[in-house]
Amino acid sequence: MTEKMKWSKLYLFFVFILLYTPIFYLILFSFNEGGTMNHFTGFTLEHYSTVLQDSRLIQIVVQTLLLALLSSLISSIIGTLGAIGIYYVKNVRTQEVLLNANNILLVSPDVIIGSSFLLLFTIVGFQLGFVSVLLAHIAFSIPIVVLMVLPSLEEINPSMLKAAEDLGANGFQILWHVILPNILPGILSGFFMAFTYSLDDFAVTFFVTGNGFTTLAVEIYSRARRGVSLEINALSALLFIASLLLVLGYYYLSIYSRRMKKVKRGVAE
């Protein structure tokens, strides 16, 4: 048993090494004196000072994060409700149609999504800028949220819902007290996947943005012709470290508060 655990831990370790290798490589070269990501010629903090002085880049980062948080929050709400709705649909055929429709945006390449959203916005006469990008990001994030929430929903024991109904709970109460707590991991996965999609998207944002609004991905891609400078590595390193600290902080805080509650109530699990 312990032998087996050791092997499986080792496997896990390798998967995470694979996941983090390119990130560490990026961060390592953000300290490179030379201009590129191949030969490490010497240590410097120069790229970091460039980033901190580049107020345009900093503002782009702030706008990017704002957009990503807002769009993933809204798409998680719409997507989760949508997934529950789909789950409740009685007719199997309708359900199938809804699911297929859900995945259309997932299969469409970004250029198609971007260009057709651009056409839609211009047909309606919608002003391009933060709001149009936000709408587009919400739109392409919803299907991934639905996809992440559905499996959790399907695992809910129907007898639990039935029991709640028998006890006279109304629709909202069932949703709030029975369904949502049970699908929380799915919702969180959906939220974070939506966040990822939003941060990573270049093509859709490019088409529907305007009036000075830019995201980090658009900025990075449009720098490709001239070569992406190590300044961007330094920026990514800073963002990565910040999010790592945030994740660790949030995690320990939530463990701590849960423990405190347990202590208070004297509940032993």
Place this chain on the structure above:
Amino acid sequence: MNRLLQFMGTVVVFILLLLGVNLYLSHSSGAATSDTLTIYNWGDYIDPDLITEFEEESGLKVVYETFDSNEAMYTKVQQGGTKYDIVVPSEYMIERMIDEDLLHPLDYAQIEGMEHLVPEFLDLSFDPGNQYSVPYFWGTLGLIYNDKLIEEGSITSWADLWNPEYSDRLMLIDGAREILGLTLQSLGYSLNTKDLNELAEAEAKLSELAPNVKAIVADEIKMYMIEEEAPIAVTFSGEAADMMWENENLHYVLPEEGSNLWFDSIVIPKTAQNISGAHEFISFMLRPENAALNAEYIDYSSPNQTAIEEFIDEEVVSDEQFYPNLADVEHLEVYKNLGLEYIGIYNDIFLKFKMK
């Protein structure tokens, strides 16, 4: 349900925080003026100090947006969701935009400094009389090779690419016009040909190149050549200058048969809001000292004669590969807008080549 609420609360707090920071940043950076000039350019394609200087001098606030390809830029300008005052497309796209009436004619009464430009770069076929455009940077298409892997001086022409010795060693740029164009030039034809027989001949010749091709990539060609992933590549002169800066074993060759002469030029779209500001910006960029600063930042060849003669580092300007004596080089051809039908034909041939 506490955890969900707690989580959403945290997210909302972050959103509000970021909103605050964003508000603060846009207030502190924005000058008091509400007059703006919106520039649409390739990413990292202007010295940022010049923008700051222009803002101080003109009192305008510059909004800088970026694109990564001419065609993507075209779609945005044509759809008209944003009003750009200044755009910097390449020459074939300018021709197309003129044809489709998307550009605002320049008012030379408001522009100073045209006399600084290299005369050969004015009044070209894509914009006769420079009614719509002012050259920003220019360059050629050529070959770059690594002297550690290829004997120095052994490559001088496009035809050398077909040398069977170079099996699986070439890296090509992912562009139908470029690759088909060099094949046509190696056959002695124009890279703007619409003759289907010549194109068929080029297609056959191109398929013979397939065994030599290692990869067909785009902007990342720069990284690959610096890393010595391949010994020979087809690339633009501006990119080549960057590569040679990073790796001293690399050499750029302007092929004997001729080459493509490309321009990125400043234009004013029809939808522009701040026409006078746009003209002011063009004059600002034409000033030799500014053109020189920009050329030194970007490392591309400047079209500004005065800047070349008086301001840019002598060593850079004397390099014949990047500032060739134009009279010496034959068959430097500028791309013409071939029309969608022929662009389609060129791309189909190239796609078939890639599938090999």
Place this chain on the structure above:
Amino acid sequence: MNKKSTQSTMLFPYVLWLALFVFAPLLLLIYQSLLNIDGQFTIENIVTYFTSATYITMTIQSFIFAGFITAVTLLVSYPAAYVLTRTEHKELWRMLLILPTWINILLKAYAFIGILSQSGPVNEFLETIGIGHQQILFTNFSFILVATYIELPFMMMPIMNAINEIDPSLIKASHDLGANEWETLRNIIIPLSMNGVRSGIQAVFIPSLSLFMLTRLIGGNRVITLGTAIEQHFLVTQNWGMGSTIGIVLVVLMFIVMKLTNNTPTRKRGGR
């Protein structure tokens, strides 16, 4: 009828989204696919598609590669997800799984170019252990490696969630009945986590059909997928009609995949 009304309020924003951002663009796509480059109505695009050896080969290639990427991702993910659900601090691990996806994909691809190149650390390592330099970039291997890397979290997440949700008493019961670890895994955990696996396959296979950037960056355009062709048509030849036609082909292929993975939430009424 309280329940019914809550249900329709819940579905309302979702259906609105479907109408505005799925069906409207889809109609636009169908309309465009019926136009040629001169803007005239025609069915020539679809005819071209089905009569061109280039496009057919491309479709088959895309399918094979997407299938391969999905299979490799699944093989790597399932054991990892399974082990993860058995560790302490799984919430933390879940976050650490997502974190790498927040770094720009272009930058990560550039990092891979650095790592896998002729002068990169991998080749240096191969050199020191005596295998010698290998061409790693521009091979199917490197393309699938990087694609798997990108897709890994999208597969692991739903599988983790699904395994997590399995009633622990079932596993306990299985052990009590004398089943060993492997039998429990095969008879209880894998069948009960199929919903997660299905979600994962859809989240990976469907987008893999239209990969385009990695095929150029890492694959050196040796592999051409439908995504590449669409990108070309939209951004280079500006033949939006042909691009839209291929887009529709992708959507239809997706329907077929959905049918095959048969994702209709089956209600297990009292099944447990």
